[in-house]
Amino acid sequence: MEIPPAVIDIIHRALEEDTGPGDITSTLLIPEQNKSKAIFIAKGDFVVAGIPFAKKVFTILDSSIVFKPLFNEGAKIKKGDIIAEVSGKTLAILAGERLSLNILQRLSGIADLTRKYVGKVAGTKAKIVDTRKTTPCLRFMEKYAVRIGGGGNHRFGLFDGILIKDNHIKAVGSIKKAVERAKTGHHLLKIEVEVENRQGLMEAIDAGADIVMLDNMSIDEMEGAIKISQGKVILEASGGITLENVREIAETGIDLISVGAITHSFKAADISLKIIT
Amino acid sequence: MEIPPAVIDIIHRALEEDTGPGDITSTLLIPEQNKSKAIFIAKGDFVVAGIPFAKKVFTILDSSIVFKPLFNEGAKIKKGDIIAEVSGKTLAILAGERLSLNILQRLSGIADLTRKYVGKVAGTKAKIVDTRKTTPCLRFMEKYAVRIGGGGNHRFGLFDGILIKDNHIKAVGSIKKAVERAKTGHHLLKIEVEVENRQGLMEAIDAGADIVMLDNMSIDEMEGAIKISQGKVILEASGGITLENVREIAETGIDLISVGAITHSFKAADISLKIIT
Amino acid sequence: MEIPPAVIDIIHRALEEDTGPGDITSTLLIPEQNKSKAIFIAKGDFVVAGIPFAKKVFTILDSSIVFKPLFNEGAKIKKGDIIAEVSGKTLAILAGERLSLNILQRLSGIADLTRKYVGKVAGTKAKIVDTRKTTPCLRFMEKYAVRIGGGGNHRFGLFDGILIKDNHIKAVGSIKKAVERAKTGHHLLKIEVEVENRQGLMEAIDAGADIVMLDNMSIDEMEGAIKISQGKVILEASGGITLENVREIAETGIDLISVGAITHSFKAADISLKIIT
Amino acid sequence: MEIPPAVIDIIHRALEEDTGPGDITSTLLIPEQNKSKAIFIAKGDFVVAGIPFAKKVFTILDSSIVFKPLFNEGAKIKKGDIIAEVSGKTLAILAGERLSLNILQRLSGIADLTRKYVGKVAGTKAKIVDTRKTTPCLRFMEKYAVRIGGGGNHRFGLFDGILIKDNHIKAVGSIKKAVERAKTGHHLLKIEVEVENRQGLMEAIDAGADIVMLDNMSIDEMEGAIKISQGKVILEASGGITLENVREIAETGIDLISVGAITHSFKAADISLKIIT
């Protein structure tokens, strides 16, 4: 993965947010030339994600800092593990401490929760995917963490996939008309339609949708949908997915299960940074 | 609250993230002049927060959009409640839908969880406060949501409070030396010192700290700390706070309890936007 | 069309480029309160495109300016036609003159040339589409102009479509392996493969590509490709397309013809702005 | 030439435009550590321009990339020539491919067309210069390409030269009054006046203009103008200049011939990038 320019800009913004006109404590306490070595220690068990972004935080602050990861992205970390080492000017290490931790903790939390969902559906054909319910400005990082956790991505934004939702259908008048207009879009984009019932599904298939999102359907309804579809479209389950019900949903034979919770209601991993020398 | 210029810039960035080169689905489906009215509906019970930012999303997109909140910030929302109405160009409403929801859902999640912590400590003198463990780029909004939930704020960043942590003490050599240097900072900032044990507390008090953060101490240790302090310093409990143990901690007589979880491990509120006409 | 935030930012940048520290001539000559009315006059015949962006230039400079288009986007303009009127502060009109013209002239040039290509293939099933050979920073506007001219868009950037090109195949080793890996991408994106000969086409079809781009093939080769494909994939002709050969190519029965020239080698339309009162 | 900060910023913006949330194809297909060597090959004959900007694209993406030009700016390239080599991480090369090509192709197109105009007027005293009819955001690069092609620059923007045009004269009332006011500008700027006839020319000379732009005059009118001027002012021919008529215009003895077409209606050079190892 190359970090795209827009994401580097977000990291800059986040550094400005935290450092503002400077780290007053560290500036008062620590001479500019001081050097230190610090470690990132796990305070719990989790799947780690976000190391390349944590590293970027420090290299933006000071290109001479050395950041050495001790685990690969996606590794299962145990409490007490040292995830990475960082060496260089103490002031730069302290300036990057909180942001690098905030990123690592969140992305690891996402990867860890994703891994749990993925584990639940093991052996079925269902793929766990994310949604656009990501944190404003952090979508690239969060969708990356989903992949590290073994999940797949749904479209990134409003521009890389055609997804006709209830509000569109309401505004246009019918699924048929909506799909028709959508087909005038560019040829590399498939068309997905969100439906709420069997009737909607049949209309979407007839209209030529490539994927149909089954919104908040019961297990029975989903099974019915799969029978109707007969593989003509990709089917995505969406809405109300939990760790408790995801297996049952996967076993219906559905293709995709999109889970908002993996990016909006995860538990951050517990990690801290300690200066050791 | 006035939204500061830096936060408006973050909202712009977040809109760019989601819309990129345009909402391809809506552009294909809906004529530019179309107008709609839509509502924000609660899909669960929660304390609402973030309405001013949700409104800003739409006014940035189209200054002629009318956004009408139906509840005050901090109101207890019930499933099915209509939180706000938005009217104007359909394309603008759809372009702002996801971002406004992502903000409302997160900030309401934070306010709701904060309210729970605050409720737990009701009747004690303890004040629930946040930390810098916020989402990169969203700190202003998240700390605002903590206030809406009834909590207080800790310092905003590295620049509006002197907080001497373990890494500083390690680098400087002693609490005494660290506090001494910190006193050369500007006169409007108090000095807080993080300590891990009774020894540290006594050193911090002797050195002239204004606040002492008790890091990961047991209830017994905290009670001991309060006896030692005798009101000479403000005492803050930090580390490992949960909804389960927060009451017991508050009952020690501690002044502040800082809870990272309210901004890093909350559950987003469930809200959706429906076009109604 | 809603102008996305990133495009508004580009217009700001372009205004800074032209005005720098101010329009020295106009500032010296014209009192701040002066008001004028000006017209955009066509100095040739062309398909017009870009009016919404030209308008935006002026409203960014001065929100009280009135910009009144007299033609719809895509209209066939004749020499002497008045395309739009703009009224307000003279200094603001002059500050926006060159940028609004530069945009209108380029986008009209693109729409006009696209219309010519589209006209050439009338009656065939071939659709004229653009490429990523657009002007740096102007891609959104230029791809919009292609649509105004009756063409279609190819993917916008590196992110909204999977296009496996010669360099990818070279790096990966084989078309088969490349398509396989591409299939792990998100489900809303189709996969297109660029091939140089019949062998490549067959491999791409076997590997499960959705679209195949025939790079610089002769008419004979294209006809062969269409026979091989039998409708299993969408076929795109690319490379060396001119107004002279586009008809013959379209008559092979190809689906898409991508033309770089419509965005990189068009002739700008001739338009000027005259103050009339 | 040093690339000014504002131009580096434009290159960043253009990279964001093309890469958005990442090059999905390459990320799926190619491992991060892969390295390649690629060449820029000419697919036609042209004067090359833009190499320093193409290089900058890659060094912004990855400071460890090695970019080695094999020709000097302004060299006459033949079909099949290798213009430059680039070596480094494959993902970075592919991320910069399109933007570097888009820049090189455009700037070479401009340099090539400029060279043609300059060739036409060889032996006369006339100098071919550009206009402000450049692509929004690319003016610095395009005016640089004009110089590489042997042309000269007119003023860069509204701020580095006083040019009194028809709209100014209309607003002020007379050439005399306009020039008078213009003389209060700073002492390093000369004053140019656009006139449409002999009467205007005489007024401009009387008013003390340094340069007079003859707008859309016939050969006869220009010859008349040169007689009237008798070297008192620099004379610039402007409007309707083509490769067909430029020689005849130059032979009138005019000083400057400004040509909008060299920056708004050129044909992009044909160049491609091939990975070779």
Next chain:
Amino acid sequence: MEIPPAVIDIIHRALEEDTGPGDITSTLLIPEQNKSKAIFIAKGDFVVAGIPFAKKVFTILDSSIVFKPLFNEGAKIKKGDIIAEVSGKTLAILAGERLSLNILQRLSGIADLTRKYVGKVAGTKAKIVDTRKTTPCLRFMEKYAVRIGGGGNHRFGLFDGILIKDNHIKAVGSIKKAVERAKTGHHLLKIEVEVENRQGLMEAIDAGADIVMLDNMSIDEMEGAIKISQGKVILEASGGITLENVREIAETGIDLISVGAITHSFKAADISLKIIT
């Protein structure tokens, strides 16, 4: 004067600098809906400048604020005069208070000092002009204030005038060679050469300079220079100019006197903002 986009951006930046994550005092103390009226009062006598920028500060913060100037730019203000009134939301007035004052105080200080210099040379042909010794990021505003004070501007930056200084001559080898190369620049720019003695002046005149800057010359040397020049070039006195010696210099008959002090060593005017209702 239209405020150019780049200057509006600077005002945004300056607001971010002062407000950071919000005006904590005012937010704690004053309800959001509160409205006030405030006045700008002079605490001394001075020439006022900067009102349009002070106004812009408030309209950026809140477009509904009413800002009403009671004096024209350049007016002589007496202690106790009310310069302007501002009415609207109290929080917005307080958020803009310091920045609007910082701008008004500085620009008035510059205009006032410039007026003093201009007064000293009254009746001579000498014009007082500024230099590039302005405050980083504030050049546009500061050069505007110089004009309000009755002075003239020198070039704005490195791009709108050719000024060959000692370091250039050192690098090129001779004045002659330097001027020769400078003549290949665009035709709207005059060429100025900085010289240190009579020899330099003669070389510069011979080489065809338009303006010669006499660097740190004595009155005698300047008089000598004027004799040598005989009006062939514009002469500018520069270096070591003070209110004490400027009259004597002006009386030599010099054309321009550039004074760095008016933008780098002025005394800010004393102004304060008082809420009256």
Next chain:
Amino acid sequence: MEIPPAVIDIIHRALEEDTGPGDITSTLLIPEQNKSKAIFIAKGDFVVAGIPFAKKVFTILDSSIVFKPLFNEGAKIKKGDIIAEVSGKTLAILAGERLSLNILQRLSGIADLTRKYVGKVAGTKAKIVDTRKTTPCLRFMEKYAVRIGGGGNHRFGLFDGILIKDNHIKAVGSIKKAVERAKTGHHLLKIEVEVENRQGLMEAIDAGADIVMLDNMSIDEMEGAIKISQGKVILEASGGITLENVREIAETGIDLISVGAITHSFKAADISLKIIT
């Protein structure tokens, strides 16, 4: 001191301001490969400040430039001293010359004037501190220069200290109410109240202020205030402080003396850059 990201951004902006579309003189005169060595020479005596920012200007322009300071920040420079050397590409040195000088001259001017104030109060307990009357966009640098000059900082902006001023009291109704509300702010911020007389002081002390700013009080009033306070609050003298009266004020026993003049009415130090080889 680490230069925070926001300050680096300001330096970029300032470079754009000065270089715009390029240094036309140097580009015309000096070949790109030319290298030079230049020195910063003092043209007067002063305390030097700003070297790290001057260095940053050059490293932003060209990372290969070598900048070698010959004095420490805060050193007393004598006329003729060489402050620093800079070696590298001539074009980069010339592009950074003016901005680096403008910064060094201003910051040295501030440090020098601060040193004078600090010297005046030597032996008293009074500390000289700055205000928010700094130059828009340069606050970080200017407050740094105050520290180099031996002064202390007041709060940086509206966000890192609670300062209740006359306008707040006017809006809230009473000092008591204002301080009460302020106490709901975060626990690391002290509360300062501006008062105009003895009555205000007593109210502020009663309300629990930490610091009281005595606005424009006479020596007698200040002495009275110190008696009233009896060390219960920190006292700050503010308003109308000059080099003439500062000693007398300090001798009252006041704690802090804030001086706007050190950042708004200093005299820039005289420094120039000379190319020597």
